[in-house]
Amino acid sequence: MQVTSVGHAGFRIETPAGSILCDPWVNPAYFASWFPFPDNSELDWDALGDCDYLYISHLHHDHFDPRHLSKHVNKDAVVLLPDFPVPDLRGELEKLGFHRFFETEDSVRHTVSGPKGELDVMIIALRAPADGPIGDSGLVVHDGTTTVFNMNDCRPIDLDVLGAFDAIDVHLLQYSGAIWYPMVYDMPARAKExxxxxxxxxxxxxxxxxxxxxxxxxxxxxxxxxxFLDPELRDLNDDHGDPANIFPDEMVFLDQMRQGGHDRGLLMIPGTTASFTGAQLDSLTHPIPEADVEAIFTSGKADYIAAYADRMAPVLAAEKASWAPAAGPAMLEPLRALFEPIMGKSNEICDGIGYPVELVLDGPEHTETVVLDFPERIVREPVAGEKFRYGFGIPPELVRTVLRDNEPDWVNTIFLSTRFRAWRVGGYNEYLYTFFKCLTEDRIVYADGWFGESHDDSAMIELGDWQIQRRCPHMKADLSKFGVIEGETLTCNQHGWQWDLKTGRCLTAKGHELRCEKL
Incomplete structure (x- = not known):
């Protein structure tokens, strides 16, 4: 098996039964805040896109790049489709001209038959509302000799399903940040650090x-x-020795692996090819000398990013020119038309949010405050002197753009851009961000039902000096694998949520109580 990095979460996997192109991303994402690192724009994308199979893990725009798929990827490729609860991914791919789909069943090993032979695949589909835009996934591929697990940035709850394969030889794994916290929050600098x-x-x-x-x-x-190539966001790059930067690169993580006793991490950049025979690494070939590869992440990183920004300045300018203008009529009525029907179909989520949320549209050419009153299921103007527990400050041009484009997911556009600010009193509100991911009827009905249904949390485990429920109250991760106890605090490392073991109270968000007792 041959695995070629095509940048970020993207890989082309060559097997005797055909080639699989996974998550190719080239065009800037999230209001042109995110660019692939290192630069992958000079790869031979027509050759890479001439594939037998296509796998798109989910609809986040650093995995699903519709412009690139439309221009460079073979429309006759068989799409390996995750088993998601809503058909959005398939629908978006059909719009681009893809018409051959292999529909998988969640966490089931399948044999795919093609003109070049048979290939065994499994797609682990994550279906909770917090998983991507209603769905994230990981792909396992077995070609008869070698097995690769492309986990990209999904976080599987149950890894026992990998037992369908004798062993995993190669693990493609996300390790770095993909979030806006804590950078956008109004808080003291020391706390943010x-x-x-x-x-x-x-x-x-x-x-x-x-x-x-x-x-x-x-x-x-x-x-x-x-x-981050926009001058307004350049400080978000981990190129200036900031220990609080949430975007560490591959070299940082490989060093962490070595400190933990794991010395079989591979550094790959766009164009790097690794060949495997089972668990044996036959070759690792970079497109440039190895010393130059490492310099991208070490001594030359700041200069590399500066040169990259210069090359991409016209691309960034064109992206910004495509946004809706900031100036224009008031947005209260368009926001009311968007949000109120969704509120009316989401009792669990609106009750979970539990309070009005302030939305400040503030820019040099337009200033307006709108209140999303979740208890009343309405969008309204603020009342004089009204206080809010949660609020967002968003440039009006971003809001006008997502309204113009009928964007169903503000997380996948505005929030991941980091081009906003937020403030809150109290913990993170999962229901609120779920609401912003689910701005269509199909999505909100599914998400509301997910929160409303009961889960079997009866199993208990012993962890340290405590007996606790096995499944995390947040996303049902197995706490025997992801739970860490320090003193009287439990942390689930799947998403970093915490609980006070003395009381079972969630320290990260309201609700989500934990059953626990001291042994």
């Missing part, structure tokens, strides 16, 4: 836990970090 430092380490700890559980011979850090 502390939260960022904690976030940086926890996401790498979680990735190392996955390495231990999967047990692959070779690990390829992938799916991050993005590169």
């Amino acid at each position: 502390a939260f960022g430092t904690q976030k940086r380490q926890r996401q790498m700890d979680r990735a190392r836990q996955y390495i231990d559980h999967v047990g692959a011979t070779w690990v390829v850090p992938s799916a991050g970090p993005p590169c």
Whole structure:
């Protein structure tokens, strides 16, 4: 088997039964905030796109690049389709001209038959509302000799399903940040630094836990970090020795792996090819000298990003020119037309949010405040002197653009762009961000039902000196694998949520109580 990095979470996997192109991303994402790192724009994309199979893990725009798929990828390729609860991914691919689909069943090993032979695949489909835009997934491929697990940036709850394969030889794994926290929040600089430092380490700890559980011979850090080329966002790059930066690169994580006793991590950049025979690495070939590869991530990183920004300045300018203008009529009525029907179909989510949320559209050419009153299921103007527990400040041109484009997911556009600010009193509100992901009837009905249905949380485990429920109250991760106890605090490293073991109270968000007792 031959695995070629095509940048970020993207790979082309060559097998005797055909080639699989996974998550090719080239065009800037999230209002042109994210660019692939290192630069992959000069690859031979017509050749890479002439594939037998296409796998798109989910609809986040650093995995699903519709302009690139439309221009460069073979429309006769068989799409390996995850088993998602809503048909959005298939629908978006059909719009681009893809017409051959192999529909998988969640976490089931399938044999795909093609003109070049048979290939065994499994797609682990994550279906919780917090997973991507209603769905994320990981792909296992077995060609008869070698097995690769492309986990990209999904976070499987149950890894026992990998037992359908004898062993995992190669593990393609996300390890770096893909979030806006804590950078966009209004908080004291010292607190922001502390939260960022904690976030940086926890996401790498979680990735190392996955390495231990999967047990692959070779690990390829992938799916991050993005590169921020806009001068307004350049400080988000991890190129200036900031211990609170949540976007560590591959070299940082490989060093973490080595410190943990794992010395079979592979550094790959766009164009790097690794060949495997089972668990044996036959070759690793970079498109440039190895010393130059490492310099991209070490001594030459700041200069590399500066030169990259210069090359991409026209691309960034064109992206910004495509946004809706900031100036224009008031947005209260368009926002009311968008949000109120969704509120009316989401009792669990609106009750879970539990309070009005302030939306400040503030820019040099337009200033307006709109209140999303979730208890009343209405969108309204603020009342004089009204206080809010949660609020967002978003440039009006971004809001006008997502309204113009009928965008069903503000997380996948505005929030991941980091081009906004936020403030809150109290913990993170999962229901609120889920609402912003689900701005269609299909999505909101599914998400509301997911929160409303009961889960079997009866199983208990012993962890340290405590007996706790096995499944995390947040996303049902197995706490025997992802739970870490320090003192009287439990942390689930799948998403970093925490609980007070003395009381079972969730320290991250309201609700989500944990059953626990001291042994």
